[in-house]
Amino acid sequence: MPEHDTLKVLLVDDEIVRAAMVEEALALDGHQVVCRLSSPASLNDMVQQHQPDVVIIDMESPDRDTLESMALLQRENPRPVVFFADQHDPESLKAAVKAGVSAYVVDGLAANRVKAVIDVAIARFEAFQGMRRDLDKARNQLADRKRIEQAKGLLMKHQSCDEEQAYRMLRKLAMDRGQRIAQVAQNVIDILKPLEKGS
Amino acid sequence: MSPSLSSDAASTSRTGAPHPPELASLTLGFVPLLDAALLIIAREGGFFAVQGVEVSLSRENAWSTLRDKVAAGLLDGAQMLAPMPLAMSLGLSRAPCDTLAAAVLSRQGNTLVLSRRLADAVGASVDNGEPGAFGAASELARRFKASLKEGTRPRLAMVYPYSCQHLLLRDWLARGDIDVDSEVELVALPPPRMVDALREGEIDGFCVGEPWGSLAQHRQVGRVVASGAELMPAHPEKVLGVTASWARRYPNTLSALLRALQAAALWLDKAPEARRQTLAWLALPPYLDEAVGHLDELPLEAAPGYPCIGERLRPLTADFEGLIQRLSPLLEARGRQLDTATLEECYSAVHYDAATHQYGADTP
Numbered sequence: 001m002p003e004h005d006t007l008k009v010l011l012v013d014d015e016i017v018r019a020a021m022v023e024e025a026l027a028l029d030g031h032q033v034v035c036r037l038s039s040p041a042s043l044n045d046m047v048q049q050h051q052p053d054v055v056i057i058d059m060e061s062p063d064r065d066t067l068e069s070m071a072l073l074q075r076e077n078p079r080p081v082v083f084f085a086d087q088h089d090p091e092s093l094k095a096a097v098k099a100g101v102s103a104y105v106v107d108g109l110a111a112n113r114v115k116a117v118i119d120v121a122i123a124r125f126e127a128f129q130g131m132r133r134d135l136d137k138a139r140n141q142l143a144d145r146k147r148i149e150q151a152k153g154l155l156m157k158h159q160s161c162d163e164e165q166a167y168r169m170l171r172k173l174a175m176d177r178g179q180r181i182a183q184v185a186q187n188v189i190d191i192l193k194p195l196e197k198g199s
Numbered sequence: 200m201s202p203s204l205s206s207d208a209a210s211t212s213r214t215g216a217p218h219p220p221e222l223a224s225l226t227l228g229f230v231p232l233l234d235a236a237l238l239i240i241a242r243e244g245g246f247f248a249v250q251g252v253e254v255s256l257s258r259e260n261a262w263s264t265l266r267d268k269v270a271a272g273l274l275d276g277a278q279m280l281a282p283m284p285l286a287m288s289l290g291l292s293r294a295p296c297d298t299l300a301a302a303v304l305s306r307q308g309n310t311l312v313l314s315r316r317l318a319d320a321v322g323a324s325v326d327n328g329e330p331g332a333f334g335a336a337s338e339l340a341r342r343f344k345a346s347l348k349e350g351t352r353p354r355l356a357m358v359y360p361y362s363c364q365h366l367l368l369r370d371w372l373a374r375g376d377i378d379v380d381s382e383v384e385l386v387a388l389p390p391p392r393m394v395d396a397l398r399e400g401e402i403d404g405f406c407v408g409e410p411w412g413s414l415a416q417h418r419q420v421g422r423v424v425a426s427g428a429e430l431m432p433a434h435p436e437k438v439l440g441v442t443a444s445w446a447r448r449y450p451n452t453l454s455a456l457l458r459a460l461q462a463a464a465l466w467l468d469k470a471p472e473a474r475r476q477t478l479a480w481l482a483l484p485p486y487l488d489e490a491v492g493h494l495d496e497l498p499l500e501a502a503p504g505y506p507c508i509g510e511r512l513r514p515l516t517a518d519f520e521g522l523i524q525r526l527s528p529l530l531e532a533r534g535r536q537l538d539t540a541t542l543e544e545c546y547s548a549v550h551y552d553a554a555t556h557q558y559g560a561d562t563p
Contacts, residue, residue, distance in 0.1 A: 044386070059264055059267065060260050060261075060264060061260065061261070061264075062260040062261050062388075062389045062391075062392060063261075064260075064261040064263040064264055065261045065262055065263050065358065065359055065387040065388065065389055066386060066387050066388060068263050068292060068359075068360075068387070069359070069360050069385075069386065069387035090294070093271065093294060094271045094272070097267050097268060097270075097271035097273060098271070098273065102263070102264075102267065
């Protein structure tokens with residue numbers, strides 16, 4: 001990697017795993033990454049101290065307004081940052097917003113030098129989103145299974161039936177109502193659980 | 200909300216039913232502030248629903264995030280700081296994106312707060328009553344100047360460079376003959392962070408929309424020394440902002456939103472239970488939650504900024520001129536000149552008039 005392509009990147013992200021993913025990928029490309037996880041201290045000082053060429057920051061970070069105002073408010077700041085947007089490439093900007101990445105660069109830095117860094121960040125943010133979606137799905141499935149088991153148990157007790165019959169009952173209810181079986185299970189729990197306590 | 204009001208709004212379309220909205224559901228962004236009230240009323244009170252649109256309100260963490268999501272089409276529109284459509288159209292803080300203010304959502308409603316230590320130093324007390332009732336903003340600014348010590352620069356926060364809060368803060372400092380660049384340090388923070396930042400000593404004062412100023416005073420971390428109502432009476436504060444391309448693509452949806460907002464404003468003004476009910480809605484967790492716990496009733500002068508009903512929602516270019524004039528030094532610092540054409544495109548009543556007059560939707 002030629003020296004002039006090395007950029008100093010400040011990464012502001014409270015999501016530890018994601019920050020690590022982005023940091024690793026950028027370091028592999030030969031960039032110098034300063035990572036900053038949490039935000040109470042002055043972001044201003046951080047920029048002053050590290051003089052980054054690029055700041056990658058979580059789109060949802062409340063620190064964005066602070067970072068963004070620096071360029072306008074502090075004229076003596078030797079490192080003014082501007083929101084990175086390649087005006088000839090609106091699609092890539094949209095991709096960044098969708099992935100949850102926002103980036104600020106030193107005013108005057110050529111777009112083509114920064115684009116690779118942004119693209120890496122977008123790819124890692126997207127990968128992280130995918131990971132989280134899968135995790136949420138797995139968690140929901142587990143919760144659904146627990147609900148169905150509980151509903152079956154309640155039905156078995158109240159209808160004096162076996163497990164197989166209780167499951168068929170849930171499935172029939174789900175089909176009749178056009179609902180997911182986990183939803184029906186929740187309804188059953190809502191109705192039968194209070195009776196349990198009362199008895 | 201009383202159901203009769205909703206059906207009134209629908210049934211008074213005498214000159215023929217309005218065109219149905221192109222979008223059945225959409226999302227508008229907001230920042231937790233009292234002046235998101237009209238959007239929240241229109242949603243919770245069913246005024247959007249009466250117009251045939253299902254509106255979700257998405258709470259945003261920062262003004263820049265809200266702005267970028269609107270520009271990228273992730274939000275259909277949003278509660279915006281009054282100067283924001285112009286700043287977006289001129290491309291002042293990101294790639295240019297033609298944006299317009301379709302309605303005024305609030306006027307004034309900001310407070311300027313100093314930490315208790317600084318408030319003591321300038322002799323501002325809480326006994327003067329309601330926020331902004333001091334009537335002595337200039338005097339306090341002069342005393343603030345006198346209290347400044349060599350070598351220290353109090354850090355004062357506002358919410359966004361292109362905001363009324365920034366302008367108000369500069370206005371107040373100018374009244375005390377205080378040099379913004381050398382005698383204080385200005386930073387931007389999102390509104391919900393202000394009170395904590397003041398308590399933690401990260402900042403020494405701030406200018407922000409309600410309820411955050413009165414909350415700081417209530418929690419005894421700061422005192423209100425001036426209000427927007429005092430410094431710039433009745434200035435447009437928040438607007439409903441949409442991109443010009445969105446407005447072109449979904450004109451009937453925009454009309455539906457505007458009619459709903461007007462109906463919400465009329466309800467807030469007329470219905471006896473409206474202020475109490477609105478505060479109850481604002482206190483719901485997705486909106487302002489416990490940040491309104493110290494208020495007994497919605498202070499109408501702060502949100503939507505009294506009197507802000509009916510025609511006051513109509514965005515007139517002339518109404519914004521004064522505000523934008525004050526902004527021009529900031530524009531010039533970025534090498535931009537203000538032109539009338541852009542100003543008129545950003546702030547014009549054409550969409551509002553098309554929505555509210557065409558069908559006589561709100562004539563009694």
